[in-house]
Amino acid sequence: MALLSLQSVSKSFGALKVTDDVSFDLQPGEALGIIGPNGAGKSTLFNLITGNLRPDSGQILLDGRDVSADSVMARCAAGIGRSFQIPQPFGHLSVYENLLVAARFGGGLAAAEAPEFCMDILRRTGLAGAADNPAGGLPLLSRKRLELARAMATRPRVLLLDEIAGGLTDAECVELVATIRAIHAEGTAIVWIEHVLHALNSVVGRLIVLNFGRLLMVGDVRTVMNSAEVREIYLGAEV
Amino acid sequence: MMKTTCPAYRPLALAILAAAALAAVPLIGPRAVVQDLFGILCLLVLALNWNMLAGFAGLVSVGQQAFVGIGAYTMFAAVILFGLDPLAGVLLGGLVAMALAVPVACFVFRLNGAYFAIGTWVAAEIARLGLGQWKALGGGTGTSLPKGTTRDMLGVGPVKEWLGVSSAAASDIVLYWLALGLVLATLGVSWAFLRSRTGLGLQAIRDNAMAARSVGIDPVRLKALVFLLAAFGTGLCGGLLFIQITRITPDAAFSLLDWTAFVLFVVVIGGIGTLPGPIVGVVVFYALERLLSDYGSAYLIVLGLFGIAVMLFARRGLWGSLSGRTGLELLPLGHRAPAAAIRP
Ligand SMILES: Nc1ncnc2c1ncn2[C@@H]1O[C@H](COP(=O)(O)OP(=O)(O)O)[C@@H](O)[C@H]1O
Ligand SMILES: [Mg+2]
Numbered sequence: 001m002a003l004l005s006l007q008s009v010s011k012s013f014g015a016l017k018v019t020d021d022v023s024f025d026l027q028p029g030e031a032l033g034i035i036g037p038n039g040a041g042k043s044t045l046f047n048l049i050t051g052n053l054r055p056d057s058g059q060i061l062l063d064g065r066d067v068s069a070d071s072v073m074a075r076c077a078a079g080i081g082r083s084f085q086i087p088q089p090f091g092h093l094s095v096y097e098n099l100l101v102a103a104r105f106g107g108g109l110a111a112a113e114a115p116e117f118c119m120d121i122l123r124r125t126g127l128a129g130a131a132d133n134p135a136g137g138l139p140l141l142s143r144k145r146l147e148l149a150r151a152m153a154t155r156p157r158v159l160l161l162d163e164i165a166g167g168l169t170d171a172e173c174v175e176l177v178a179t180i181r182a183i184h185a186e187g188t189a190i191v192w193i194e195h196v197l198h199a200l201n202s203v204v205g206r207l208i209v210l211n212f213g214r215l216l217m218v219g220d221v222r223t224v225m226n227s228a229e230v231r232e233i234y235l236g237a238e239v
Numbered sequence: 240m241m242k243t244t245c246p247a248y249r250p251l252a253l254a255i256l257a258a259a260a261l262a263a264v265p266l267i268g269p270r271a272v273v274q275d276l277f278g279i280l281c282l283l284v285l286a287l288n289w290n291m292l293a294g295f296a297g298l299v300s301v302g303q304q305a306f307v308g309i310g311a312y313t314m315f316a317a318v319i320l321f322g323l324d325p326l327a328g329v330l331l332g333g334l335v336a337m338a339l340a341v342p343v344a345c346f347v348f349r350l351n352g353a354y355f356a357i358g359t360w361v362a363a364e365i366a367r368l369g370l371g372q373w374k375a376l377g378g379g380t381g382t383s384l385p386k387g388t389t390r391d392m393l394g395v396g397p398v399k400e401w402l403g404v405s406s407a408a409a410s411d412i413v414l415y416w417l418a419l420g421l422v423l424a425t426l427g428v429s430w431a432f433l434r435s436r437t438g439l440g441l442q443a444i445r446d447n448a449m450a451a452r453s454v455g456i457d458p459v460r461l462k463a464l465v466f467l468l469a470a471f472g473t474g475l476c477g478g479l480l481f482i483q484i485t486r487i488t489p490d491a492a493f494s495l496l497d498w499t500a501f502v503l504f505v506v507v508i509g510g511i512g513t514l515p516g517p518i519v520g521v522v523v524f525y526a527l528e529r530l531l532s533d534y535g536s537a538y539l540i541v542l543g544l545f546g547i548a549v550m551l552f553a554r555r556g557l558w559g560s561l562s563g564r565t566g567l568e569l570l571p572l573g574h575r576a577p578a579a580a581i582r583p
Contacts, residue, residue, distance in 0.1 A: 050453060076455040088450035090443045096576035101443045104436045106455025111436070115577045122576075131576035136446075154454050 001064050003028040003189050004080075004158055009048055009058030011041075011213075018044045019055070020213040026158065031190040033200045033221070036210035037233070042193045043085050045210070046160050049191075050082050051075045076106040081156025083147035085163045085193075091136025095127055098135050098146060099153040106154030118153055124179055125149040141168065148179070158189040165196040173199050201225070209233075250569045254426075261419055265412040266402070273408075273415050274483070279525050280418035281480050285498060286505040286517035287425045288472040294512035295433065295441050296465040299352075302359030304499050305343065305366045306336040306470045308492035310477030312370050315487050318388055320375060325384070326393045326417070329478035336474025339366075340467050348459060348466075360495070367493035381488030389482060414483050421479065425472055430514060432468075433572045437461055442572070445512075504542065508549045510556030514570040519558040 002025035011019040018041040026032055034042050047053040049060060051072040060068050062078055070078070090098050099118040103109045109117055122128040125145045130138065135146060144164050151159055161180070165173055177199050184190050184203065194200040201207075207224040209216040211233050217224055224230055261280075265273050285303065292298040310332030317328030347358035371379040389395065389410035399409035432438050444451045444458045451458060477498075481487055491497075501524070509520020527545065531538040553560040562568060 052449065052453070071457070072452040073455050073457045076453060082453055084450065084453075088447050088453075090446035090450065092446050093439075093442060094573065094576070097439065097574050098443075100574055101439045101451075101456070102454035105440060106453075108455075119577055128576075150454060 002026060002061070003030075003063065004049065004191075005059075005061040005064070006045075006049070007059045007061065009045075009055045009060060011044060011048055011053060011055050018213050019048060021058070022210075022213070022215045023058075024208060024215065024218055026189055026191060028157070029184075029187050029189050030206070031184050031192070031204040033204035033207045034191060034193045034210060035195070035197070035200070035207060035224075036216070040210040041213040042210055043162055044213075046082055046162055046191075046193070049075075049160060050080055073106075076154055076156075077108065079155075079157035080160065081106070081151040081154040081158070082160035083144075083151045083162055083164055087140070087143035087147050089135035089138065089143055089146055089150075091134065093135055094132050095135050095138070095142075095146060095149075096122065096131040098150050102150045102153035103155070108155070121149050121152050124182070125152075126175065141172070144168075148176075152183065156188060158191065159183065161190065161192040161194070163193055163195060165194055165199045168196075177202055197225075253569075254423075258419070258423055262416065265415055270408050270411060273411050277411065277415045277418050277483060278480075279521060280415070280422050281476050282501060282505060282524070283517060283521045284418065284421050284425055284476040285473060285502045286509070286521060287422070287429060288469040288476075289499075289502045290506045290511060290514075290517050291429055291432075291465055292469045294506065294516070295438075295445065296462045297445055298462055298466060299356050300347075300359040301356045301495070301499055301503070302343075302347075302361070302363035303469070303473050303502065304493045304495055304497075305359070305363035306340065306473035307477035307480065307498040308363070308366055308370065308489070309336045309339055310474030311481035311487055311492045312373070312376060313474070314478035314481060315376055315382065315384070318384060319382070324391075324393050325388055325478075325482045329417075329475055329482070332478030333471045333475035336477070337467050337471040340470035343470075344463050344466050348463065363493055363495070367489045370492070371489040376487070379489060381486060381491070383486045384482070389485070392482070411483070414479060418476075418479060421472075421475060426514070428468075430570055430572075433514070434574070437464065438572065439574065441465065504546050506556075508546055508556055510559030510562070513556070513558050513562065514572070515562075516556050516558040520556065523557065 004026040007023050009019055009022045010017065022045065036042055044053065048055050051070060055068060059066050067075055067078065090101065096118060099121055100114055103114040103118050119128065122131055125148055127142065127145055127149055130142060138146060148161065148164055165176055168176060173196065180190065180203050192200055192204060201221045205220060206218065207221050208218050209224060209230050216233065217227060217230060264276060289303055292300050313332035313335040314325055314328035317323040317331050318325050343362045347355055347362060350358045376382050390406040392410055392413065394413045395406060395409045398412050399406055402409065440451065440456045440461050443456055444461065448458055481492065505520035505524050506517050508523055509518065510516030527542060528538065531541055549556060555563055
């Protein structure tokens with residue numbers, strides 16, 4: 001059974017149809033990339049999956065169960081973790097506390113287990129040195145890492161990552177890819193929205209292309225990247 | 240800036256010292272001072288509760304007088320209608336206030352921001368008007384505790400014998416010690432609560448509600464919990480206050496000025512959203528009240544001006560500004576990363 005399944009999901013903001021009859025399945029442990037131009041409705045799709053937005057029509061299934069009416073908290077507890085495209089840290093809490101609260105609530109960890117679990121994630125995401133710093137004072141790059149780390153702390157079965165590689169140096173990007181591959185290797189399913197295609201394509205097996213809210217194409221990385229339609233609409237003239 | 244957190248024992252030692260000094264006041268101080276300080280300690284209890292609501296849960300209620308009044312009326316009902324000890328009435332007052340906070344929450348939690356504040360005030364007005372209809376407790380004109388109620392109160396006899404004072408003085412002392420105990424208990428429970436999982440969740444909600452939901456925190460649930468606990472503490476305090484006042488009317492029991500406006504002032508000048516803030520605020524309030532007691536209502540004007548000055552020039556309140564500038568933290572709420580693990 002698919003871990004996550006979207007069935008004819010649509011969402012409009014006024015006259016603007018931002019998600020237009022989108023359907024796809026995500027298998028347990030799969031890594032799936034989402035690409036598409038800015039404003040295509042990628043982040044909106046995440047908000048529909050997490051429950052920050054309600055679809056106008058269609059269903060979202062987790063383990064075959066319709067979660068369309070569930071709250072954001074319930075979906076987090078059921079195993080959906082997400083990072084925000086624009087980082088949303090708990091600014092007055094320390095970096096460590098940002099993870100601790102996620103591990104205690106969404107992750108359902110007991111007081112005794114949570115600290116080591118959080119420190120482990122901080123080490124893996126390169127944030128251990130800043131553990132006791134206030135999250136509000138972090139530079140942008142570390143904020144993006146914190147988004148990933150905090151989402152990991154909720155112990156997701158499917159991790160939704162929204163443009164976390166943008167603005168990284170090549171070396172940082174290599175590190176990030178290694179971290180995400182490791183998370184994936186441990187069995188966590190991943191849906192990753194990303195413009196940095198070489199990073200994305202070294203992790204995911206399949207790609208979804210969104211354009212004007214419509215699902216333009218789904219397929220393995222090679223097929224999608226070689227499709228003339230995708231080159232034209234998404235990559236324009238540059239390739 | 241690095242935060243200089245005192246070693247844990249230092250604030251604790253300070254708190255024990257202060258508590259011991261305050262506990263000793265009735266042994267040496269005159270009765271008027273004991274009565275005065277009783278009022279101040281009760282104000283502090285109300286301030287600590289309101290600070291939990293507004294400062295930590297983001298619930299800016301201006302209707303907490305509802306729970307003072309309900310606690311007070313419950314205590315009166317327990318004594319007059321059921322012949323219970325007034326202290327049992329105080330406990331009942333807290334419980335009834337908490338129980339009635341459930342329907343109030345169902346109403347006001349549908350509202351946001353300013354509408355929430357107005358909603359809490361409306362709820363308090365409804366309670367005031369409703370209890371004004373209770374003829375057995377004097378209706379709109381109110382009633383008094385029966386003569387001898389405080390003389391027979393739990394603990395008054397032993398204190399009277401031990402200290403060799405009159406019954407009236409002994410009852411003042413018992414009430415004073417209970418108010419002090421309530422302050423310490425409220426402070427201790429607040430601190431433990433804020434350092435718990437729930438407290439951490441509340442601080443996360445305060446920083447970013449959307450992100451908090453995304454990591455599994457249910458804001459309504461946590462805020463409702465704080466609302467109920469604050470109603471309990473506020474109700475207890477209401478019962479205690481009106482044993483000493485001995486006379487109750489709907490207007491006095493549900494006074495917006497006495498039980499919410501002063502409380503708000505204390506928390507805002509002391510430092511909203513910090514645990515020591517209300518303590519600093521209540522000390523300043525008491526000092527101003529003493530200094531200006533000869534000037535009648537001019538005292539309220541000075542109080543107001545002082546409050547406005549603090550809001551303009553020290554927006555985080557006196558304690559908040561001090562702690563922000565010096566990095567000093569008493570009663571820290573933070574969770575430090577396990578030390579051994581920080582090394583990369
Ligand atoms: N809450 C909202 N209200 C109105 N319009 C929105 C809202 N969120 C997103 N949009 C619009 O929906 C479109 C898709 O946005 P988004 O999903 O963020 O795109 P992407 O992540 O693919 O860049 C954009 O035109 C954006 O302006
Ligand atoms: Mg986006």
